[in-house]
Amino acid sequence: MFGRLRSLAFDLYRRLEIRQHPLLYLFLELTRRCNLSCRHCGSDCATEQAGEELTTESWLKIIDDVNKSFGNSVVLVLTGGEPLLHGELDRITAHISSLSMRWGMVTNGQLLSDCRLASLIDNGIESITVSLDGPEQAHDRLRNRPGSFVKTLKAINLVGRSQIPMRDIVTCVHPGNLDLLDVTAEIILKAGIPAWRLFRIFPAGRAARQPDLSLDFEQSWRMLHWIEQHKPRLAKRGLTVNASCEGYLPPDFDRRVRDVPFFCRAGINFGAILADGTVTGCSNNHASFQQGNVLENGFRYLWENRFEAFRQRAWLAETDCAGCRDVRRCRGGSIHLWKLGEKSPAFCYQRPTVQ
Numbered sequence: 262m263f264g265r266l267r268s269l270a271f272d273l274y275r276r277l278e279i280r281q282h283p284l285l286y287l288f289l290e291l292t293r294r295c296n297l298s299c300r301h302c303g304s305d306c307a308t309e310q311a312g313e314e315l316t317t318e319s320w321l322k323i324i325d326d327v328n329k330s331f332g333n334s335v336v337l338v339l340t341g342g343e344p345l346l347h348g349e350l351d352r353i354t355a356h357i358s359s360l361s362m363r364w365g366m367v368t369n370g371q372l373l374s375d376c377r378l379a380s381l382i383d384n385g386i387e388s389i390t391v392s393l394d395g396p397e398q399a400h401d402r403l404r405n406r407p408g409s410f411v412k413t414l415k416a417i418n419l420v421g422r423s424q425i426p427m428r429d430i431v432t433c434v435h436p437g438n439l440d441l442l443d444v445t446a447e448i449i450l451k452a453g454i455p456a457w458r459l460f461r462i463f464p465a466g467r468a469a470r471q472p473d474l475s476l477d478f479e480q481s482w483r484m485l486h487w488i489e490q491h492k493p494r495l496a497k498r499g500l501t502v503n504a505s506c507e508g509y510l511p512p513d514f515d516r517r518v519r520d521v522p523f524f525c526r527a528g529i530n531f532g533a534i535l536a537d538g539t540v541t542g543c544s545n546n547h548a549s550f551q552q553g554n555v556l557e558n559g560f561r562y563l564w565e566n567r568f569e570a571f572r573q574r575a576w577l578a579e580t581d582c583a584g585c586r587d588v589r590r591c592r593g594g595s596i597h598l599w600k601l602g603e604k605s606p607a608f609c610y611q612r613p614t615v616q
Contacts, residue, residue: 279529285531287531287532288544290340291340293312295369296372297406300467303465320353324337325360336363336387344367351380354381363385364385366388369409370417373420378419388428389428389429390429391420391454393431394432395445399437399441402437421452428455429456432445434459435461456503458505460507462476478613489514501520503518506595508523508595509523509611512590527542528543531543538555540554540567546596547597
């Protein structure tokens with residue numbers, strides 16, 4: 262009875278969030294340049310800049326506009342590519358801090374040093390996410406760079422010893438590291454990182470050309486059951502582990518693998534501005550969900566006048582999900598698993614035929 266009431270309360274909360282769509286997190290893809298060439302990269306990033314990117318002056322103006330329109334309660338998350346490659350990162354982060362806005366970063370850790378971390382802390386960083394994909398051989402193979410694990414390990418040890426309020430690790434789970442989660446957990450625990458999120462690799466960018474990187478239905482549930490089994494034990498040791506926000510699960514099981522029930526917040530509470538100014542709900546979304554360009558309309562206008570595809574999801578009526586008994590709660594799962602016009606998502610935890 263209590264579980265049902267909790268589910269009903271969350272359904273009501275979700276409907277209110279969709280109706281009001283308050284912006285909570287805004288992801289800023291500062292650059293598409295990257296110092297790795299990961300096999301699974303959804304953005305297909307490269308070492309050299311490919312295409313036009315926003316100037317630092319443009320980013321500063323965008324940040325000012327967001328602050329003016331939404332206040333300083335919005336959390337800015339700096340991504341890439343690799344954000345530490347941006348030549349004026351300190352200037353951008355200092356400006357965010359001067360507006361009393363909170364900010365965080367997602368990094369591969371390759372360039373993180375004592376000096377760089379001290380600079381981020383001086384400029385007020387409140388959250389940092391580092392990617393770790395297993396022990397040395399597994400990590401280096403996925404990141405497509407021998408020696409990348411050593412640098413990542415140094416980075417997570419630095420982060421683990423820091424006083425940054427929110428510190429976590431993300432792991433991209435695939436058949437090559439699925440059986441190494443125990444080992445990976447020990448690495449994270451030893452580094453002193455308090456939180457860990459497990460993601461399935463989804464078929465976008467380079468990963469779409471390498472199907473061997475995708476977990477099949479049975480492997481995906483093995484990952485979930487690993488979380489279910491180990492989550493209480495790891496919590497007692499100081500590590501909170503969660504399944505990512507990728508897909509809907511039955512509520513009773515969902516609460517055993519996630520601290521917060523599934524809710525794809527892309528375009529509802531989360532927005533993203535890509536390196537060229539393109540606006541979407543999440544950096545991982547397909548191009549068919551892009552809502553315009555910040556240089557042409559401004560983010561506030563786009564946020565208030567677009568994003569219907571994210572919030573209403575009327576397009577689901579034309580998909581295979583339309584007749585599913587879970588569609589009201591699932592709402593098609595995560596947007597990043599879809600391309601508008603296709604009949605099914607790239608993956609579904611409830612339907613083994615969807616791969």
